[in-house]
Amino acid sequence: MSTTASYTILAFAAAKDILGNSKTQIELPSPATTDSLLKALKAQYPEMVRLNSLRVAVNGEFAEVNQPLTATDEIALIPPVSGG
Amino acid sequence: MTDIILTNQPLSQTACMDFVAQPESGGVCVFTGNVRNKTKGKPVLRLEYEAYAPMAYSEMQKIADSIVEKWPNTYMAIHHRTGTLQIGEAAVIIAISAPHRGAAFEACQYAIDTLKETVPIWKKEIFEDGEVWVSAFP
Numbered sequence: 297m298s299t300t301a302s303y304t305i306l307a308f309a310a311a312k313d314i315l316g317n318s319k320t321q322i323e324l325p326s327p328a329t330t331d332s333l334l335k336a337l338k339a340q341y342p343e344m345v346r347l348n349s350l351r352v353a354v355n356g357e358f359a360e361v362n363q364p365l366t367a368t369d370e371i372a373l374i375p376p377v378s379g380g
Numbered sequence: 381m382t383d384i385i386l387t388n389q390p391l392s393q394t395a396c397m398d399f400v401a402q403p404e405s406g407g408v409c410v411f412t413g414n415v416r417n418k419t420k421g422k423p424v425l426r427l428e429y430e431a432y433a434p435m436a437y438s439e440m441q442k443i444a445d446s447i448v449e450k451w452p453n454t455y456m457a458i459h460h461r462t463g464t465l466q467i468g469e470a471a472v473i474i475a476i477s478a479p480h481r482g483a484a485f486e487a488c489q490y491a492i493d494t495l496k497e498t499v500p501i502w503k504k505e506i507f508e509d510g511e512v513w514v515s516a517f518p
Contacts, residue, residue, distance in 0.1 A: 306432070308430055308431075308432050308500065308502060309502035309504070309513045309516065310502075310513040310516035310517070313513070346517050347516055348516060348518060353432070353435055353500070356434055356435045356438055357435075357438075358498075372432055372435070372500075374432070374500050375502070375516050376515040376516055377498070377499060377501060378496070378501070378502050378503045378513070378514035378516075379431075379472065379495055379496060379499050379500075379501030379502070379503070380460075380472045380492055380495055380496045
């Protein structure tokens with residue numbers, strides 16, 4: 297039996313424009329990881345694939361590859377940064 | 381000693397330089413990033429900056445921590461704007477003082493280069509005929 301859980305995703309700049317919102321709910325198969333999140337996002341929002349890069353931050357830190365996610369994490373999409 | 385600010389209000393070079401002026405600091409290096417009036421020859425009307433504020437603060441703090449480790453006895457102010465900026469306005473000011481000039485120059489270059497890679501802040505260029513998030517797409 298496969299289960300899923302809902303995750304709240306914060307999005308900024310170009311990623312926010314693609315999602316159409318600064319906050320989006322996404323349903324992911326359990327157990328979810330940053331990789332399964334990116335895979336699901338790119339499938340649902342093909343425009344995401346065009347970004348020069350797309351990193352995930354979990355609780356304010358850049359995530360490791362395939363980092364596990366829990367529903368209480370603050371998850372954010374970080375498109376290419378351009379400060380300065 | 382570090383002063384990190386993210387604000388939608390105009391930045392002040394004087395505030396940054398005053399913060400890093402210390403009796404043991406013989407060299408002060410200040411970098412200011414201003415809004416340019418064109419990009420690749422195309423006129424820019426204004427820029428809009430957005431930040432993931434809590435993470436932007438923590439990433440800027442990491443830069444400050446690594447600078448103090450690499451170049452001891454440095455003091456720094458890192459001030460970054462958010463919101464709408466007009467041509468010529470300062471988007472970022474980094475002031476770093478050190479006992480000698482070499483460390484001040486090197487640390488200042490390191491700070492702005494690292495900020496541009498790791499700090500979650502984004503700018504959108506507004507043109508007459510559209511707008512684009514800088515570096516987002518090929």
